[in-house]
Each structure stands twice: as structure tokens, then as C-alpha cells.
Amino acid sequence: MLVKKIVIMSIPFLLFAESFNDIRLSIENSLKYKLAEQKVKIYEQKLKSAKAKNFGSLDLEYNAVHFFKQPVMKLTTTQPVAVASDGVHLVYQTFNSELPMSDKNHFIGEISFSYPLFTGFALSNLIEKSKLELIKEKLNLQNVKRELLLTSAELYSNIYALKHQIMALESAKKALLSAKDKAEALYNEGLINRSSLDEINAKYYEVIADIKNINSQKNSLLQTLSYLINKPVKEIDGIIDLNRLNFKPDFNKRPDVKAIKETLKISGEDIKLAKSSYYPQVGLQIGLKREADNLGLSDNDYQNIDKSYVAIGIKYNIFNGGETKAKVQMAKIAKLSRAIFLKDYLNKIKTDYENDLNTYNALFYRLKAAQQEIKARKSYYEYIKAKFDEGLADSSDLNSVIAKLAEAKAKRDAIKAKIFLLNVKLKLNGGEYEF
Numbered sequence: 001m002l003v004k005k006i007v008i009m010s011i012p013f014l015l016f017a018e019s020f021n022d023i024r025l026s027i028e029n030s031l032k033y034k035l036a037e038q039k040v041k042i043y044e045q046k047l048k049s050a051k052a053k054n055f056g057s058l059d060l061e062y063n064a065v066h067f068f069k070q071p072v073m074k075l076t077t078t079q080p081v082a083v084a085s086d087g088v089h090l091v092y093q094t095f096n097s098e099l100p101m102s103d104k105n106h107f108i109g110e111i112s113f114s115y116p117l118f119t120g121f122a123l124s125n126l127i128e129k130s131k132l133e134l135i136k137e138k139l140n141l142q143n144v145k146r147e148l149l150l151t152s153a154e155l156y157s158n159i160y161a162l163k164h165q166i167m168a169l170e171s172a173k174k175a176l177l178s179a180k181d182k183a184e185a186l187y188n189e190g191l192i193n194r195s196s197l198d199e200i201n202a203k204y205y206e207v208i209a210d211i212k213n214i215n216s217q218k219n220s221l222l223q224t225l226s227y228l229i230n231k232p233v234k235e236i237d238g239i240i241d242l243n244r245l246n247f248k249p250d251f252n253k254r255p256d257v258k259a260i261k262e263t264l265k266i267s268g269e270d271i272k273l274a275k276s277s278y279y280p281q282v283g284l285q286i287g288l289k290r291e292a293d294n295l296g297l298s299d300n301d302y303q304n305i306d307k308s309y310v311a312i313g314i315k316y317n318i319f320n321g322g323e324t325k326a327k328v329q330m331a332k333i334a335k336l337s338r339a340i341f342l343k344d345y346l347n348k349i350k351t352d353y354e355n356d357l358n359t360y361n362a363l364f365y366r367l368k369a370a371q372q373e374i375k376a377r378k379s380y381y382e383y384i385k386a387k388f389d390e391g392l393a394d395s396s397d398l399n400s401v402i403a404k405l406a407e408a409k410a411k412r413d414a415i416k417a418k419i420f421l422l423n424v425k426l427k428l429n430g431g432e433y434e435f
Contacts, residue, residue: 019237056115103293112287120279129269136262142255157421164413172406196395249430267335280316370412
């Protein structure tokens with residue numbers, strides 16, 4: 001009946017326990033991942049903006065102007081008005097006059113198309129740079145997922161270790177409860193003194209306190225995991241895949257490494273963009289333009305209505321104090337710096353991987369030793385318990401063997417948790433993005 005009750009009470013935990021595979025599939029629900037997704041969308045729009053410049057610009061403009069005074073053109077003329085006294089020369093006089101140039105109301109309408117005929121390859125390089133930035137941002141998104149998986153694996157591993165530490169303590173509590181009942185019977189028969197019974201009682205409540213404390217730590221980690229994947233996690237399942245890894249790492253497959261390589265390519269485009277200032281800028285503009293005295297642009301009493309045009313402009317910098325050369329050198333130095341950073345980054349991740357791999361391999365020997373320790377602790381516990389039941393061992397010996405058996409179980413499961421974590425970590429850090 002007791003077993004049936006325990007099974008029924010465990011059903012909710014079994015139903016709502018999340019496996020690590022469940023956690024892995026929920027990673028993209030993380031708000032950090034969604035934030036990185038939005039950044040990718042920004043760079044998608046940035047690429048569209050860069051490509052749009054390749055199609056030129058079509059603009060419509062309409063202006064209505066009201067002059068406070070009618071625009072006029074002032075003329076100064078000199079005319080002969082009389083014959084001089086010598087009868088030979090003429091006498092001249094200067095006259096000032098004004099001619100109206102426009103009505104007080106003036107309307108201008110224009111549709112113009114501008115197109116960059118030649119930008120020194122700046123436009124094509126800008127588009128290429130935007131493409132590379134988008135690729136880099138998509139790789140950064142993959143790397144965010146990789147880092148979230150690593151963090152969730154670490155949390156899952158720690159929760160697993162705490163969960164099984166609680167289970168080991170529950171087993172110790174059960175053993176102490178049994179010992180406590182036996183001690184009370186022995187005390188009532190006068191076979192042990194009161195201090196022995198009190199010692200078992202004290203150890204029993206100490207284990208209960210430890211369970212409460214560790215359970216609090218576990219719940220805190222579950223809350224952190226819930227925050228990480230933006231989904232409530234009430235309990236976790238077990239761990240799988242504790243077999244030794246059998247794959248060769250390829251660090252060039254890691255999204256963070258790929259993103260750094262894209263940064264190098266972007267640096268190359270920055271150099272080309274800086275060099276574009278060495279070339280002239282050539283632009284074409286075509287305009288359909290009308291100026292008139294009415295809103296409909298159909299009447300102009302002072303000048304021609306149609307002022308449409310075709311224009312080609314050339315701009316070439318002759319001297320800027322060496323600014324262009326300095327920008328080119330800056331871009332080259334930036335590229336060299338990123339190349340050095342990539343080399344250092346690869347060396348670091350290779351070193352970290354080897355260190356983790358050495359620890360991972362050593363853990364299997366520690367696991368085997370822990371399993372043997374549990375076997376020995378169980379055997380010794382049964383020996384001491386039998387002696388205690390016969391009144392031949394004191395309570396301190398029994399408390400000690402119960403505690404050490406619980407510690408051995410907790411140590412074994414902590415090692416399993418570390419093996420699981422390093423298994424995930426080595427795969428992700430070794431270039432196996434999906435596993």
C-alpha cells in the first residue's frame with residue numbers, strides 16, 4: 001500500500017519533469033535568443049537599404065511661394081537727351097527702370113531621377129559589406145544558441161547533482177528513522193543510554209535540515225533555468241549519453257569562429273571603401289521641371305514654363321591633407337588586428353577544449369572509484385547496522401556510516417552530472433553545433 005502511495009505521489013513529477021532534450025528544444029523560446037533574432041532582422045533591412053542605392057532615387061517636389069513684393073529686374077540705361085553747346089557732342093542721361101520678372105505667387109513642380117554612375121566602387125563594396133554583416137549576425141545568432149545551450153546544460157547538471165544529493169539524504173533519513181525506532185526500543189529495554197538515542201535524533205533532524213537547504217538551492221536553479229528558456233521548469237528528468245565521446249573536433253565549424261572570419265572579410269570591404277575616395281564620383285540627374293504662376297503649373301506670363309533638364313556631375317578630391325590615406329591605413333591595421341585576434345581565439349578555444357577533454361576522461365575513472373566506494377559503504381553500513389541492532393555498536397558509529405554512504409552516493413551522482421556537462425560542452429565547443 002505504501003509503495004502504491006509513493007508511485008501515485010510521484011506521477012506529477014514524472015509527467016512534468018523536463019529532459020535535457022526538452023530544454024534544448026526550448027532554447028529558441030529564450031528572450032535572449034529572440035532579441036538576437038531581432039538584430040538579424042535589422043541587418044536584413046540594412047542590406048535592403050544598401051541595395052536600394054543601386055537603383056537610383058526618384059523624387060517628387062512641389063513648392064508654392066508667395067512673394068511680399070513682386071520680383072522685378074532693375075535696368076539702368078543711358079540715353080542722349082540733347083546736343084552739347086559745341087554742336088558736336090551729345091548730352092546723355094541715365095534712366096533707371098524696373099521690369100516685372102514673376103507674379104507674386106510662384107509655383108515650382110519637379111520630378112527628378114538621380115543615379116550614381118560611378119562611386120569608385122563604394123556602392124558595390126557597401127552592398128557586399130552589408131551582405132557579410134548579415135551573415136555574421138546570423139552566425140552570432142547561432143552562437144547565442146550555443147551559449148544558451150552551454151548555460152542550460154550547466155544549470156541542468158547542477159540541478160541533477162542537487163536532486164540526487166537530496167535522494168541520498170532521503171535514503172539516509174530513512175535509515176536514521178529506522179535506527180531511531182530501534183534505538184528507542186533498545187533504550188526502553190535499558191540496553192543503551194539516553195545520549196545514544198539523542199545523538200540519532202540530532203542526526204535525523206540535521207539530515208532533514210540539509211534536505212531543506214539543498215532543496216532550496218535546487219529550486220533557485222530551476223527558477224534560473226526557467227528564466228533562461230522563458231518557460232517554467234518545475235522538475236528535471238535524468239541524464240543520458242554518459243558514454244565516451246567518439247568524434248574529432250572541428251573548431252572551424254563553431255559559429256563564433258565563423259563570425260570572426262566574417263569580420264575579417266568585412267575588414268577587407270572597409271579597406272576597399274576607404275580606397276573609393278581615390279576615385280572621382282560621377283552622377284546623373286534627369287529632371288522634369290515646370291515653373292508657373294498658378295497651382296496647375298500651366299501659366300507663366302514672365303518666362304518659359306518647362307525647365308526640364310539632364311545633368312551630369314563629376315566630383316574629384318584633389319587634396320584632403322592625407323585623410324584618405326590615413327583611413328586606408330586604419331582599415332588595414334583593423335584587419336590585421338582582427339587576424340591576430342582570430343589566431344589567439346583559436347589557440348584559446350583549443351586549449352580550453354583539451355583541458356576539458358582531460359578532465360572528462362579522468363571523470364570516468366573517478367566514477368568507477370565512486371561506484372566501488374558505494375559498494376564498500378553499503379557493505380559496511382549493513383555490518384554496523386546489524387551490530388547496532390544487537391546492541392554491539394554505538395549510535396555515533398551508525399550515524400557515521402549512514403552519512404558516509406549518503407556522501408558516496410551524492411559524490412557518484414555529482415560525477416555523473418559533470419560527465420554529462422562536459423559531454424555537452426565538448427560537443428558544442430568542438431564544433432558539433434547540433435547534437
